[in-house]
Amino acid sequence: MVEMSYRQAMTKALREALLKDHSLYLFGEDIGGYGGSYAVTKGFLEEFGPERIIDTPISESAMVGVGIGAAMAGLRPVVEIMTINFALLAMDQIVNHAAKLRYMSGGQYTVPIIIRTVTGAGAQLGATHSQSLEGWFASVPGLKVVVPSDPKDALGLFRAVMSEQDPVIFVEHLLLYSSKGEVPEDDYVVPIGKAEVKRNGDEITIISYSRMVLVALEAAQELAEMDISVEVVDLRSLSPLDIETVLESVRKTGHALVVEEACRTGGFGAEVASQVQEFAFDHLDGPVLRVAGEDVPIPYSQPLEKLAIPTADSIIAAVKNMLGR
Amino acid sequence: MKSSDKKVLLEQYRKLIQIRLFEERAAEQYMLGKIRGFLHLYIGEEAIAVGAISALQPQDYLVTHYRDHGHALARGVEPNSIMAELFGKVTGTSKGKGGSMHLFDSSKRLAGGYAIVGGQIPIATGLAFAALKNGKNEIAMCFLGDGALNEGEFHESMNIAALWKLPIIYVCENNQYGMGAPVQDMVANPEIFRIAEAYKMKSVRLDGMDLKEMYTGMTDVVEYTRSGKGPYFVEAVTYRFRGHSMADPVIYRNKKEEDHWKTLDPIPKFKEWIFEVDSTLREEIENIEAEVELSIDASVEYADQSSFPSPEALYEDLYGSSE
Numbered sequence: 001m002v003e004m005s006y007r008q009a010m011t012k013a014l015r016e017a018l019l020k021d022h023s024l025y026l027f028g029e030d031i032g033g034y035g036g037s038y039a040v041t042k043g044f045l046e047e048f049g050p051e052r053i054i055d056t057p058i059s060e061s062a063m064v065g066v067g068i069g070a071a072m073a074g075l076r077p078v079v080e081i082m083t084i085n086f087a088l089l090a091m092d093q094i095v096n097h098a099a100k101l102r103y104m105s106g107g108q109y110t111v112p113i114i115i116r117t118v119t120g121a122g123a124q125l126g127a128t129h130s131q132s133l134e135g136w137f138a139s140v141p142g143l144k145v146v147v148p149s150d151p152k153d154a155l156g157l158f159r160a161v162m163s164e165q166d167p168v169i170f171v172e173h174l175l176l177y178s179s180k181g182e183v184p185e186d187d188y189v190v191p192i193g194k195a196e197v198k199r200n201g202d203e204i205t206i207i208s209y210s211r212m213v214l215v216a217l218e219a220a221q222e223l224a225e226m227d228i229s230v231e232v233v234d235l236r237s238l239s240p241l242d243i244e245t246v247l248e249s250v251r252k253t254g255h256a257l258v259v260e261e262a263c264r265t266g267g268f269g270a271e272v273a274s275q276v277q278e279f280a281f282d283h284l285d286g287p288v289l290r291v292a293g294e295d296v297p298i299p300y301s302q303p304l305e306k307l308a309i310p311t312a313d314s315i316i317a318a319v320k321n322m323l324g325r
Numbered sequence: 326m327k328s329s330d331k332k333v334l335l336e337q338y339r340k341l342i343q344i345r346l347f348e349e350r351a352a353e354q355y356m357l358g359k360i361r362g363f364l365h366l367y368i369g370e371e372a373i374a375v376g377a378i379s380a381l382q383p384q385d386y387l388v389t390h391y392r393d394h395g396h397a398l399a400r401g402v403e404p405n406s407i408m409a410e411l412f413g414k415v416t417g418t419s420k421g422k423g424g425s426m427h428l429f430d431s432s433k434r435l436a437g438g439y440a441i442v443g444g445q446i447p448i449a450t451g452l453a454f455a456a457l458k459n460g461k462n463e464i465a466m467c468f469l470g471d472g473a474l475n476e477g478e479f480h481e482s483m484n485i486a487a488l489w490k491l492p493i494i495y496v497c498e499n500n501q502y503g504m505g506a507p508v509q510d511m512v513a514n515p516e517i518f519r520i521a522e523a524y525k526m527k528s529v530r531l532d533g534m535d536l537k538e539m540y541t542g543m544t545d546v547v548e549y550t551r552s553g554k555g556p557y558f559v560e561a562v563t564y565r566f567r568g569h570s571m572a573d574p575v576i577y578r579n580k581k582e583e584d585h586w587k588t589l590d591p592i593p594k595f596k597e598w599i600f601e602v603d604s605t606l607r608e609e610i611e612n613i614e615a616e617v618e619l620s621i622d623a624s625v626e627y628a629d630q631s632s633f634p635s636p637e638a639l640y641e642d643l644y645g646s647s648e
Binding site for chain 1: 386388417418419420421422423427429430431436437439441443444446447448449450451452453454455456458459465477478481482484485488641642643644645646
């Protein structure tokens with residue numbers, strides 16, 4: 001095991017991929033000379049050259065479309081969309097084209113594009129730079145969506161998406177880049193569509209993904225000190241969704257709380273909650289509840305921003321309420 | 326006339342009437358309820374697809390919009406599989422799951438008909454990027470309508486293609502209307518081909534009603550782009566004789582205008598020109614017309630006799646398996 005940051009894990013993942021697969025090209029805004037907005041691709045321009053590390057104009061739609069076309073012709077493009085908010089400018093390409101080309105062509109064309117992007121709030125970036133929109137993509141058939149919460153999963157999942165034949169939205173979280181974790185030194189792979197129990201417990205299951213897993217783990221630690229045993233399931237992929245691992249945990253604990261940073265209404269957590277009650281109703285000792293982002297644009301001011309997204313305290317309160325403790 | 330030139334002429338004439346007859350039959354089948362959904366006919370614009378696509382090589386990529394039957398036929402996709410696709414049958418180009426607006430044939434490097442206006446332009450640009458990287462002297466050709474000129478995806482792509490000197494030819498089929506909106510009311514620059522100048526991209530305006538001009542013009546354009554000099558933008562001026570789709574009652578233009586354009590019909594014009602060049606070809610032309618008519622009738626029969634996809638097909642070709 002070696003300790004590294006989430007940023008270092010992503011840098012390692014991309015560097016490995018560039019060395020291994022010569023059909024791989026990186027596209028993105030300021031990924032070359034600037035080194036990437038979150039410094040993930042720092043040094044790549046010098047190491048791999050402008051032929052493969054391609055700084056694009058601020059044209060999200062064309063950038064993703066170029067990646068789609070390149071993928072259809074047999075290359076393996078990795079397109080970085082600086083933040084998930086900017087993915088809205090490329091929605092036509094992602095949703096209308098990338099997701100549908102295999103199906104609409106009767107399997108004649110495939111689109112092995114990897115779209116890396118950055119989600120989340122918490123850095124006082126204001127409403128247009130703080131959204132958590134990954135759930136939208138998870139509701140589009142034809143796309144795969146992965147949402148790693150720690151360095152081990154970031155590296156392992158990237159290795160997995162490298163052999164995918166379909167478009168993948170690889171969602172990193174802006175507040176995770178500096179977080180650290182233990183990473184195996186071998187060539188392990190984290191399969192897409194496989195959740196992981198990040199903490200074992202037997203009284204309640206918290207289901208979460210991306211940074212909220214860390215917040216849930218923090219809450220679980222505090223709850224343990226109050227003698228409440230919490231199991232934390234990290235989805236790791238939203239599409240395909242590993243509902244079996246979730247159900248297995250819920251059948252054991254009898255309680256399910258879904259925690260997500262995205263707005264509560266229509267969030268991906270609603271889908272998880274719905275499937276839990278659909279497939280594990282007889283095992284539940286109470287309703288499936290959610291702790292989610294408030295239904296507001298994320299405000300700039302720090303105290304307000306903190307109110308808009310889940311915290312360990314809001315999770316603890318929900319758990320205690322659910323268990324009547 | 327050299328026999329090789331004669332062969333090219335006759336093949337081009339075959340394609341012209343193949344498209345015209347295919348579209349007329351498709352319209353009939355739509356009225357009979359055999360074809361549903363949207364059906365956008367290419368009648369009147371045939372000379373563009375035939376002229377431009379016959380200037381390509383088999384390894385070149387072809388991308389187009391939703392009025393795509395003509396491009397697919399010009400590229401050599403079989404009428405049977407296109408008609409079957411329109412019927413929603415399993416023998417169609419996309420096994421019935423694409424429909425009229427989404428024709429693909431990877432064996433002909435037809436990388437799609439695209440039904441979101443402008444959506445195909447970045448993708449074609451990406452195919453050109455791959456062609457450049459593959460280093461096999463391939464190019465990409467991307468068709469778009471005048472309506473797509475006002476989409477951001479067009480401008481983003483033009484800039485990137487020019488910046489990166491990509492081997493791509495954008496062919497704008499200016500058929501005078503974006504659905505019912507006259508081009509002069511929607512595009513600020515009436516000299517559409519000059520829009521490319523903003524991107525320092527070479528461009529030309531061609532008469533899209535004249536196959537001879539389209540073919541010679543596009544041959545030069547293809548040569549320029551294939552030689553590595555960069556992208557090209559072509560405005561092909563044309564007119565769609567029918568409505569935007571079968572659902573369009575065409576209340577936004579007048580008969581006088583339509584009649585004028587019909588005098589410019591590319592098919593009789595090309596046929597007359599062939600006879601001027603070589604009057605001995607009359608019999609061969611008649612044979613071709615008879616053959617094409619039979620083959621289009623056969624395509625309707627083929628589509629009608631084919632099966633609909635099985636229920637299992639619903640989830641097929643959604644995801645591939647990992648390598």
